[in-house]
Amino acid sequence: MNTKFLFTIAAGLVIGASKISAQATDCATTASIAYEHAKVKNYQAAEEPLWKVRKECPTYSVATYQFGAKLLKAKLKKASAGKKTAIAKEIITLEKERFQYFPGKTKIGDMHSNIGQLMFDNKIGTKDAQFAEFHKAYTEDKKNFNGAKKLYTYFSLFVDLHDEGKKELQEVFDLYDDVTEKIEEEESSKAKTISELTEKEESGTALTSKEKRKLKNAGINLAAFSKVKAGINQKLGARADCTNLIPLYNGQFEAKKEDIKWIKSASRRLYAKECTDDPLFFKLVESQHKLEPSAKTAYYLGILALKDKKTSVALKYFNQAAEMEEKGSEKAKVYFRIGEVLKKQGSKGKARGYYRKALKYKPSMGTAYLRIASMVASSANACGTDVFSKRAVYWLAEGYARRAGKVDPSLKSTANKTAANYKAKAPSKTDIFNNPGVTSVSIGCWIGETVRVPKL
Structure with a gap:
């Protein structure tokens, strides 16, 4: 083969490799500049290099799309009403580009629910088109369909389409059941975090900064899901009346x-x-x-027995239902019902046991804490041995009441008022001062708990 020809090919390969190497270096340099600015939210400086990387090196890193989304969302938040739609459309385009170049690092449920919410918030497309995005996210990747607001919008659009004659009423009920179950799972997860960290804090152990953030975020998210659940029930409204x-x-x-x-x-x-x-x-x-025959069958038979005032028969069916039930939130409801029956009978210790079982399976059931608080407070005179210990029972009741508001934001107002009422009946600072050295009080009878004396 001609030596000159071979030299030309070799030279071409070297030049090509050099160009590729130079382009890779340029991508890395530009991306580094863009990412550093974006990390500190200096989006004005980040925008030009970031879009350069997006255009010329779309497969360089998923970070391009992550920072790009943050940049555009910041823009959207500050934009005037007339400019929001264009920015929202650009975010949607960015979401789709990310999926195109990084499908393995893009969650279907997250992407399509984000697109659906952007379309809904900014009046992009028809209700059918908006719903289609949410429906794809929910049916294909429910696990990663996250966010209280998005769940509400999805259900709300479905109900609107029913009202337009495009969905059957039974379909609305089916989706309601499914979405409510997902919300309750989210609530239980957040409430469990709150309960565990609150218990740690109340025991006298200081929380780390990370745990404090976790506790705060769990509270914010729990409040959001609580509002959404109420909103979904309101949206369903009279459509589900008898x-x-x-x-x-x-x-x-x-x-x-x-x-x-x-x-x-x-x-x-x-x-x-x-x-x-x-x-x-x-x-x-x-x-x-x-x-x-199932847990539900047994539970309903228990309800019917209660209507006929056959309490022992009802309790038998309820316990069968609890044993057979596999879903935590449903098991909790059965245990709570048993607690209610036993409380009405005056069996406070047994009732508390069932309320605690309910909380084990549904940590967000704040009503169970309020029931325990009520029983504890009503037993102050019976379970205390002297004036100070009798009044100290109200500290314990106060603690249960406050916990109710922490795990169930919808009860926060009621729980705080109830706790304040109990606190007013507990020993005063003067009482504590007159009992020096007393750091805790053991409460007897059915309560059988020890409560710490607050520091002055």
Whole structure:
């Protein structure tokens, strides 16, 4: 082969490699400049080099899209009403580019729910198009469909489409059940964090700065999910009242009485909306018990036994239901119901045991803490041995009440008022001063707990 020709090929390869190397170096340098500015939120300085990397080196790093999203969201927040739509569309384009170049580092649930929310907030596209983004996120990657606001928007759009005649009422109920379950899972997770860290703090152990942030964030997120759950119930509104449910399910009963999934859903919804006096509810429970005896069947039979004032029979069914139930939040509801029955009977110690079981499976059930607080406070005279210890019982009651507000933001106002009432009945600073050396008080009878004396 001609030596001159070989030399030309070799030279071309060297030049090509040099160009590739130079481009890679240029990408790295430009990206470094852009990322450093973006890290400290100096988006004005970061914008030009960041978009240069995005255009010329789209596969360089997923950080380009992460910082790009932060930059555009900051812009969107400050933009005038007339400019928001254009910026929102650019964020959507950026989300899609990230998926194009980094599919393995992009979560379907996160991406499409983000796009759906941007479209909804900025009036981009039709309701059907907005809903389609949320629906893809939820059905294909529910685990990564996160955010209280996005869950509400998804459900709200579905209900709106039902009102336009595009979705069936039963479909609305099915989605409501599914979304509510996801919200309750999120609530339980956040409440568990709050409960554990609060208990640690109340024991006298100082929280680390990381734990304090974790506690604060859990509280913020729990409050958001609590509001969204209330909003979803409000959105569903009269569509799920007995006046709509009973004729709907009566009309479907004959055709679906052998469909266990439908039977379960119908009986659960009638119970939730207190439509249990209608004969349809009894028909549904009987059919469910015949087709598939379960935790729900036992629970409903317990409810019916309570209506007939057969308390011992009801407790038997409720305990069976709790043992058979696999879902934590549902198991918690059964244990709470048992606690209510026992509390009404005056069995405070046993009732507390069941309220605690409920909290174990659903840490966000603040009402259980309020029930325990109430029983503790009502036993002050019976469980204290002298004036100081009797009044000290209210410190314990106060602690339970405050915990209720921490794990369930919807109860915060009630919990704080209740706690303040108990605190006013507890020993005063003068009482503490007159009992020097007393750092804790052991409370007897059914309570059997020790409460720390607050520091002056």
